[in-house]
Amino acid sequence: MNKGMLAVGIILLSVIALLMINVLTNYSTGGELDYYLVKETADAAALDAIDNTYLRTCGLLRIDKEKFVESFVYRFANSVDGTRDYNIKFYDINEVPPKASIKVDSQTVLSVKVKDKDGKESKDSGNISTSYDMIVESNVYSDFPVEEGLKNMTLDQCKSLIELQNKN
Numbered sequence: 001m002n003k004g005m006l007a008v009g010i011i012l013l014s015v016i017a018l019l020m021i022n023v024l025t026n027y028s029t030g031g032e033l034d035y036y037l038v039k040e041t042a043d044a045a046a047l048d049a050i051d052n053t054y055l056r057t058c059g060l061l062r063i064d065k066e067k068f069v070e071s072f073v074y075r076f077a078n079s080v081d082g083t084r085d086y087n088i089k090f091y092d093i094n095e096v097p098p099k100a101s102i103k104v105d106s107q108t109v110l111s112v113k114v115k116d117k118d119g120k121e122s123k124d125s126g127n128i129s130t131s132y133d134m135i136v137e138s139n140v141y142s143d144f145p146v147e148e149g150l151k152n153m154t155l156d157q158c159k160s161l162i163e164l165q166n167k168n
Contacts, residue, residue: 034130037079038104042134045071046098050136061136063098072102098136105129 049068055061069090080086084106091101105127 034104034106034128035132037076038102038130038132039134041072041075041079042100042102042132045075046100046134046136050098060096061098062096063093063100063136065093065095068093068100076104099134101131101133103129103131 045068046063048071049063049065051062051064073088076086076088087105089103089105091103093100107127
């Protein structure tokens with residue numbers, strides 16, 4: 001009887017160890033994969049959202065916010081599998097100079113039952129949070145005061161300014 005219980009205990013401990021290894025591996029590789037997924041998706045979405053007519057007319061890089069968000073969400077949804085839930089948050093998107101701050105939370109396999117102050121049980125799962133800040137850079141020289149002046153200009157205002165400079 002003693003050796004039988006010892007064998008059951010060893011088998012039980014090995015199953016628990018395998019489950020813990022699986023959860024920890026999923027958590028660590030999930031964070032790394034999420035980071036590179038967010039990074040590549042944000043960079044590609046920023047290149048999709050560059051306003052080429054504004055670049056040719058005014059000489060400054062500018063991204064369209066709506067096009068960036070649409071491209072990011074579309075690319076991200078095509079790249080992930082359906083095993084985890086993702087929560088995408090855009091914290092800061094600037095058009096000129098083009099930059100964005102993105103945070104993606106994904107739920108892991110690990111979940112724990114938690115009791116509230118009222119005694120109600122709720123399920124709390126571990127989230128992997130991935131934050132990424134990106135700036136689109138170019139090797140075109142721009143003057144900072146000029147860039148600040150053009151920052152809030154529309155394309156039509158920029159065209160009229162260029163026409164005034166060409167007349168003089």
